[in-house]
Amino acid sequence: MKKLGLLLGLYLSFLCVSSSALAKDELHLSVKAEVDKATFTIGEKVEYRVSVIHDPGIQILSPMPPPDEKIFQIKEAHDFSEKQGKQIVEGRRFIFTAYELGEYILEPVTLRYRTPSGEEKSIRTNKLYLTVRSVDASGKPMTDIRNAKGVLSLARQWGWLWSLLLILLLGGGGAFYWWQHKHRLLPRQETEEDRLSLEDQTLLRLNRLFDSDLLKKGKVKEYFLELSEILRRYFEKRFEILAVESTTAEVLKDLAQKEIAPGLLEKIQQELETADLVKFAKWKPAPAEIVKTNQLAKTIVEEARPQVGV
Numbered sequence: 001m002k003k004l005g006l007l008l009g010l011y012l013s014f015l016c017v018s019s020s021a022l023a024k025d026e027l028h029l030s031v032k033a034e035v036d037k038a039t040f041t042i043g044e045k046v047e048y049r050v051s052v053i054h055d056p057g058i059q060i061l062s063p064m065p066p067p068d069e070k071i072f073q074i075k076e077a078h079d080f081s082e083k084q085g086k087q088i089v090e091g092r093r094f095i096f097t098a099y100e101l102g103e104y105i106l107e108p109v110t111l112r113y114r115t116p117s118g119e120e121k122s123i124r125t126n127k128l129y130l131t132v133r134s135v136d137a138s139g140k141p142m143t144d145i146r147n148a149k150g151v152l153s154l155a156r157q158w159g160w161l162w163s164l165l166l167i168l169l170l171g172g173g174g175a176f177y178w179w180q181h182k183h184r185l186l187p188r189q190e191t192e193e194d195r196l197s198l199e200d201q202t203l204l205r206l207n208r209l210f211d212s213d214l215l216k217k218g219k220v221k222e223y224f225l226e227l228s229e230i231l232r233r234y235f236e237k238r239f240e241i242l243a244v245e246s247t248t249a250e251v252l253k254d255l256a257q258k259e260i261a262p263g264l265l266e267k268i269q270q271e272l273e274t275a276d277l278v279k280f281a282k283w284k285p286a287p288a289e290i291v292k293t294n295q296l297a298k299t300i301v302e303e304a305r306p307q308v309g310v
Contacts, residue, residue, distance in 0.1 A: 028054065033051075052111065058113050206297055231272070268300055275293075
């Protein structure tokens with residue numbers, strides 16, 4: 001019995017030492033891809049960074065690949081490395097632009113690294129979604145460059161310009177005076193929708209979308225654009241963040257700073273990423289997937305509804 005007790009004590013001591021050693025061997029490593037703007041115009045410069053934060057004992061083996069040079073024109077590329085407390089932040093910074101309109105995806109980058117024990121592993125960055133818009137309000141790229149015109153001499157034209165301006169002012173003022181008396185400005189009438197809570201207004205807009213004929217007409221992308229915008233506008237008002245003009249990653253980052261249950265945050269991520277796949281990757285979900293997406297949207301709003309008395 002004494003031998004058995006001694007062996008059991010040695011075994012328990014070995015487990016304690018092993019668990020302590022494992023705790024010491026825990027390593028920190030995270031990777032992130034980000035852009036300074038998700039929507040930009042033709043020729044506008046965008047900063048794209050791939051950053052790795054890791055313990056000093058970890059060695060990064062993979063180079064940081066640039067974005068697809070068939071789509072994006074790389075202007076600059078710089079490596080960076082700095083210390084952040086006890087950890088190291090390193091990566092690569094690119095400046096690029098694009099000259100074709102459209103919506104694009106920066107696919108995840110896989111990076112290989114070596115642990116202090118010599119084991120080689122890999123880690124992937126997040127996806128990024130980009131939209132290239134025209135610099136022309138009409139939606140067409142402005143490619144023509146016209147010759148500069150000479151300076152117009154207006155000294156001899158001031159007389160008729162002042163006369164024209166006076167006529168326009170008098171005519172506009174008279175027309176406004178007549179319209180104001182003909183049609184009195186009435187305050188906007190409050191509707192039944194205005195009296196609903198933010199959540200009930202959002203659910204009403206979702207139901208209108210669900211009952212629309214966009215899917216019957218095959219306008220799947222337009223359907224998911226509207227779905228995403230309804231939810232993003234709700235997040236802006238409910239959680240006081242910028243959501244409509246932000247990327248999904250930025251929205252999730254801001255929401256993570258709020259008091260939101262992890263389960264709800266996961267549902268929001270799933271819903272927004274599904275909409276992004278349809279908007280940017282031209283994915284066409286099956287009818288059953290659309291039904292699940294619709295139900296998840298309503299569940300998100302219900303779970304985010306403020307608790308009465310809390």
